[in-house]
Amino acid sequence: MRERDLIARLLAPLATSSTARGLTDDAAVFSPPIGRDLVFTHDVLASGVHYLPGDNPSDVAWKLLAVNLSDLAAMGARPAGVLLGLGLSAAEDEAWVTGFAAGLKRAMDRWGVALWGGDTVSGLAAAVLGLTAIGQVEPGQALARSGANPGDTLWVSGTIGDAGLGLAIATGEAAPDKFLLDRYRRPEPRLALGQLLVGQATAAMDVSDGLLIDSERLALASGVAITIDLALMPVSSAAAARTARDDAGLAGLASAGDDYELLFTLPPSLTMPGATLVGSVGKGEGLIVLGLDGQPFAPSKLGYEH
Amino acid sequence: MRERDLIARLLAPLATSSTARGLTDDAAVFSPPIGRDLVFTHDVLASGVHYLPGDNPSDVAWKLLAVNLSDLAAMGARPAGVLLGLGLSAAEDEAWVTGFAAGLKRAMDRWGVALWGGDTVSGLAAAVLGLTAIGQVEPGQALARSGANPGDTLWVSGTIGDAGLGLAIATGEAAPDKFLLDRYRRPEPRLALGQLLVGQATAAMDVSDGLLIDSERLALASGVAITIDLALMPVSSAAAARTARDDAGLAGLASAGDDYELLFTLPPSLTMPGATLVGSVGKGEGLIVLGLDGQPFAPSKLGYEH
Numbered sequence: 001m002r003e004r005d006l007i008a009r010l011l012a013p014l015a016t017s018s019t020a021r022g023l024t025d026d027a028a029v030f031s032p033p034i035g036r037d038l039v040f041t042h043d044v045l046a047s048g049v050h051y052l053p054g055d056n057p058s059d060v061a062w063k064l065l066a067v068n069l070s071d072l073a074a075m076g077a078r079p080a081g082v083l084l085g086l087g088l089s090a091a092e093d094e095a096w097v098t099g100f101a102a103g104l105k106r107a108m109d110r111w112g113v114a115l116w117g118g119d120t121v122s123g124l125a126a127a128v129l130g131l132t133a134i135g136q137v138e139p140g141q142a143l144a145r146s147g148a149n150p151g152d153t154l155w156v157s158g159t160i161g162d163a164g165l166g167l168a169i170a171t172g173e174a175a176p177d178k179f180l181l182d183r184y185r186r187p188e189p190r191l192a193l194g195q196l197l198v199g200q201a202t203a204a205m206d207v208s209d210g211l212l213i214d215s216e217r218l219a220l221a222s223g224v225a226i227t228i229d230l231a232l233m234p235v236s237s238a239a240a241a242r243t244a245r246d247d248a249g250l251a252g253l254a255s256a257g258d259d260y261e262l263l264f265t266l267p268p269s270l271t272m273p274g275a276t277l278v279g280s281v282g283k284g285e286g287l288i289v290l291g292l293d294g295q296p297f298a299p300s301k302l303g304y305e306h
Numbered sequence: 307m308r309e310r311d312l313i314a315r316l317l318a319p320l321a322t323s324s325t326a327r328g329l330t331d332d333a334a335v336f337s338p339p340i341g342r343d344l345v346f347t348h349d350v351l352a353s354g355v356h357y358l359p360g361d362n363p364s365d366v367a368w369k370l371l372a373v374n375l376s377d378l379a380a381m382g383a384r385p386a387g388v389l390l391g392l393g394l395s396a397a398e399d400e401a402w403v404t405g406f407a408a409g410l411k412r413a414m415d416r417w418g419v420a421l422w423g424g425d426t427v428s429g430l431a432a433a434v435l436g437l438t439a440i441g442q443v444e445p446g447q448a449l450a451r452s453g454a455n456p457g458d459t460l461w462v463s464g465t466i467g468d469a470g471l472g473l474a475i476a477t478g479e480a481a482p483d484k485f486l487l488d489r490y491r492r493p494e495p496r497l498a499l500g501q502l503l504v505g506q507a508t509a510a511m512d513v514s515d516g517l518l519i520d521s522e523r524l525a526l527a528s529g530v531a532i533t534i535d536l537a538l539m540p541v542s543s544a545a546a547a548r549t550a551r552d553d554a555g556l557a558g559l560a561s562a563g564d565d566y567e568l569l570f571t572l573p574p575s576l577t578m579p580g581a582t583l584v585g586s587v588g589k590g591e592g593l594i595v596l597g598l599d600g601q602p603f604a605p606s607k608l609g610y611e612h
Contacts, residue, residue, distance in 0.1 A: 021450065024451060024452070024527055025380075025381065025448075025450050025451055025452075025511070025527075026347060026376075026377040026378075026380040026381055026451075026511055026512055027345045027346055027347035027377045027378060027380070027381045027383070027439075027441075027448075028345065028346040028347070029343050029344070029345050029346075029381065029443070029448040030343065030344045030345075030346065031343050031344075031445060032338040032342075032343075032344055034340060036338075037335050037336065037337050037338075038335070038336045038337075038338055038344070039333045039334065039335055039336075040333055040334045040335075040336065040387075040389055040422055040423060040438075040440070041332060041333035041334070041389075041423065042389040042390070042391050042423060042424045042425050042436070042438055043391075043425045044391045044393055044425045044427045044436070046393060046427055046429070046430055046434075048429075048431075049427060049429045049430065050427070070332075071332040071333045072332075072333060074331075074332040074333070075331065075332055075333045075335065077333070081346075083346055083347075083348040083438055084348070085348050085349075085350045085391065085436040087350055087352060087393075087434045087436075116346055117346060117347065117348060118348045119348050119349045119350045119436075121350045121352055121355060121356070123352070123354075123355045124352055124355065124431075124432065124434060125354075125430075125431035125432050126430065126431050128352075128393045128430060128434040128436075130348070130350070130391040130393075130425075130436040132346075132348055132389055132438040133333075134346070135333075137335070139337060142331075142333075142335040144327065144331050145330060145331055145332075146330065146331075205331070205332055206332055221330055221331075
């Protein structure tokens with residue numbers, strides 16, 4: 001299928017927003033809402049690096065959108081539109097692109113985001129998929145990693161470590177489990193929570209490389225020390241069923257990537273129902289991990305280092 | 307070099323705009339100017355497809371920015387910021403990335419655009435470089451391909467076919483010429499002209515796949531017939547020196563890609579000094595090419611078909 005046919009048949013039907021201009025002009029045109037800041041992010045997923053070549057293309061599209069919207073969630077933004085950079089190899093045949101477009105549409109509908117434009121190229125050695133997401137937030141209210149203060153509390157959404165176990169299932173290294181595999185393949189960006197955190201959280205980011213390493217990054221960005229208490233870390237029943245409840249087992253979950261949960265700090269006077277308190281912010285710099293006995297210990301790794 | 311070191315050492319120094327937040331948050335935050343529309347485009351360049359693996363990385367960065375800003379120019383927009391999706395293979399070593407960053411900085415400075423954010427991934431089979439460009443334009447004034455009316459005149463900026471000859475030089479198929487090679491490797495987005503066309507041109511687009519095929523696309527988008535007179539087409543002296551001045555020679559230049567000139571239509575009452583009148587708009591649909599004898603003829607191809 002030629003690029004222009006592919007775009008006309010499979011992608012143009014997704015570009016129903018007036019901003020997209022039917023994908024017929026050189027660029028998209030957006031009238032920004034008055035009194036809002038815009039938030040921009042761009043993440044890339046590569047076949048064989050971020051997903052497996054045999055993965056369902058519908059899941060790949062879902063994840064591509066989800067990881068970008070997770071960045072918007074971490075800023076407290078509401079998604080508006082996306083631009084798609086589709087780099088395809090011979091392996092992405094018409095069936096693959098059809099499945100990808102269907103998955104993208106489903107994810108776009110779920111999160112209320114429009115396809116505004118992009119580019120499609122073919123002839124690559126392996127697929128490389130880029131997506132730019134644009135969101136909006138109250139002016140001056142975008143969340144940042146840098147605002148945590150000593151005395152704040154540390155919170156995380158959802159459960160930690162599921163996606164890492166899901167990856168092991170996807171690669172055949174662990175026994176199947178639908179919940180865990182879905183947590184790896186179809187992450188859920190915490191958009192509603194992110195918007196709720198605006199004006200409340202002192203710092204926020206999404207957990208993409210592991211709770212521990214991302215907590216360390218938040219600590220460095222804020223110039224504070226963060227203490228995580230592994231005994232408080234939220235663990236799903238599916239993950240608990242296959243993980244030893246000891247320091248090494250919990251640290252393994254806390255250093256696995258792809259959670260796409262939100263990590264945030266709150267001033268001492270606030271709590272966040274539905275999220276889990278996992279630690280505290282103090283003076284100093286860096287990360288302190290408390291084991292089940294309440295004593296600091298040094299995990300063998302903190303997360304995925306790029 | 308690890309990704310985070312690469313970003314910190316080579317890309318973060320380019321991200322001096324407050325919008326970029328030092329590349330330390332999950333996304334960039336931009337306060338859009340009141341009373342402007344925003345224009346978004348995303349183009350991908352792949353090693354071995356859009357450029358040659360041995361090409362100077364500084365030129366690759368220049369071209370990546372230029373082809374995106376050419377889309378903004380075609381909409382009449384003024385560039386504001388870019389997001390960069392850098393997908394690298396083992397071939398892009400530290401020297402390559404250093405050269406790329408230097409070329410990107412030079413091009414960003416030339417066109418007054420800021421690096422707002424992006425993503426870097428490594429481990430690809432070959433480099434794939436995506437760029438999202440964001441620009442601004444007077445509200446409701448963005449140019450489109452669809453506004454040409456019968457009676458309008460057709461114009462093009464610069465000279466046509468140079469970059470196609472430059473590509474033949476780059477691949478060793480033609481004798482060297484610095485001007486033509488530069489036209490292929492370092493295109494100049496026609497930003498000032500694009501902004502000048504706002505409120506004057508009835509339709510506009512950039513010429514990326516060949517003057518003839520892009521004129522046909524403009525005709526289809528506008529629902530008109532476009533007549534191009536090859537005798538009027540602007541040709542550089544360097545291109546003229548190695549091209550037969552007959553219908554086949556001129557049609558070869560007019561069907562070569564990578565010009566990144568602006569093609570636009572004006573109402574009959576207007577002219578555009580510095581650009582060249584190359585044809586006219588009439589009733590009907592599609593493209594008519596006039597040869598040197600003033601008679602219609604059918605070129606063997608119209609341009610690069612994706």
